[in-house]
Amino acid sequence: MTDVLSAILRALSFVLLFQAAGVAIFVALFGRRLASSRGAVRRLGQAAALAAMVLVAGHYALEAARMTGELSGMWDSSLQGIVWHSPSRAALICRLSGLLLITIGFQGASPRWTIVAVAGAVLAALAFTLTGHTSVNVHRGALATLLMLHLMVVAFWFGALWPLIVASLRETPARASEIIERFTAVATWLVAVILLAGIVMAVLLLPSVSALSEPYGKLLIAKVVGFAVLMGLAAANKWRLGPALVHGSVQTGRWFRRSVAAEYVLIAAVLTITAVMTSFFSPEA
Ligand code: HEM
Numbered sequence: 685m686t687d688v689l690s691a692i693l694r695a696l697s698f699v700l701l702f703q704a705a706g707v708a709i710f711v712a713l714f715g716r717r718l719a720s721s722r723g724a725v726r727r728l729g730q731a732a733a734l735a736a737m738v739l740v741a742g743h744y745a746l747e748a749a750r751m752t753g754e755l756s757g758m759w760d761s762s763l764q765g766i767v768w769h770s771p772s773r774a775a776l777i778c779r780l781s782g783l784l785l786i787t788i789g790f791q792g793a794s795p796r797w798t799i800v801a802v803a804g805a806v807l808a809a810l811a812f813t814l815t816g817h818t819s820v821n822v823h824r825g826a827l828a829t830l831l832m833l834h835l836m837v838v839a840f841w842f843g844a845l846w847p848l849i850v851a852s853l854r855e856t857p858a859r860a861s862e863i864i865e866r867f868t869a870v871a872t873w874l875v876a877v878i879l880l881a882g883i884v885m886a887v888l889l890l891p892s893v894s895a896l897s898e899p900y901g902k903l904l905i906a907k908v909v910g911f912a913v914l915m916g917l918a919a920a921n922k923w924r925l926g927p928a929l930v931h932g933s934v935q936t937g938r939w940f941r942r943s944v945a946a947e948y949v950l951i952a953a954v955l956t957i958t959a960v961m962t963s964f965f966s967p968e969a
């Protein structure tokens with residue numbers, strides 16, 4: 685029960701954290717091109733960061749409960765003390781500070797505020813390198829660098845999808861099409877980093893090829909399959925729907941938003957797989 689609740693909170697906190705961090709990156713890269721949707725995009729980033737803070741704190745509080753298997757473990761001060769003196773504390777502080785900086789950074793519209801939000805996004809991603817399988821491996825340094833690359837590109841991609849939907853609804857067709865074109869021009873090259881960094885991390889973490897038939901390995905394969913499907917959807921947006929938006933057809937706009945929403949749901953599913961994979965299974969099992 686506590687394990688399931690913890691995994692649900694972790695998956696939801698992943699979705700909201702990468703949403704918030706991604707909006708910070710999106711605003712830094714494309715903010716100047718946003719006219720009528722800039723305020724709505726900033727509010728989205730701020731709301732996601734605030735909600736992520738609640739979920740991150742809730743997930744941390746449940747760590748003590750997971751030790752006993754009972755929710756009442758949450759109120760056991762000695763168990764909470766054990767969690768507080770573990771690497772989870774540094775990860776919690778780093779994650780919450782990052783999310784707070786994102787919230788503060790979206791208060792203002794000037795580039796200085798955007799830098800604060802981006803610094804928050806980096807800090808929130810850095811928290812992932814402080815706990816988990818990559819932090820206890822002999823190749824810790826290389827894995828931390830690869831994980832940062834992996835996560836910053838995930839944030840860039842996932843976090844941009846909702847703002848792109850908002851832009852397609854609020855901006856003029858020409859402006860929306862231009863923003864989408866510029867985003868896809870960068871994304872086309874960057875998303876490969878997710879796969880490359882993921883594969884190298886897997887090679888460093890897994891003891892042998894046969895470990896791919898264990899639960900951790902199977903979930904890793906599920907991530908690769910999810911990634912391949914996502915590439916198909918992203919290609920449809922890049923080659924067909926994005927460029928067609930410039931004509932302002934209502935039907936094309938609808939198809940574009942549906943396709944981007946499908947991308948969003950699929951990445952959220954991969955984030956959920958990752959939360960389960962890293963909560964319950966080990967690469968060495
Ligand atoms: C859209 C696709 C993807 C998303 C959203 C995603 C997301 C994530 C996240 C959030 C983490 C950090 C987990 C943590 O430290 O708690 C992670 C770690 C990782 N990802 Fe991905 N990932 C994606 C694709 C891939 C692909 C294609 C691979 C290829 C094998 C991969 C391999 C890994 C590995 C090996 C780790 C380290 C897990 C560990 O610490 O045990 N990921 N990913």
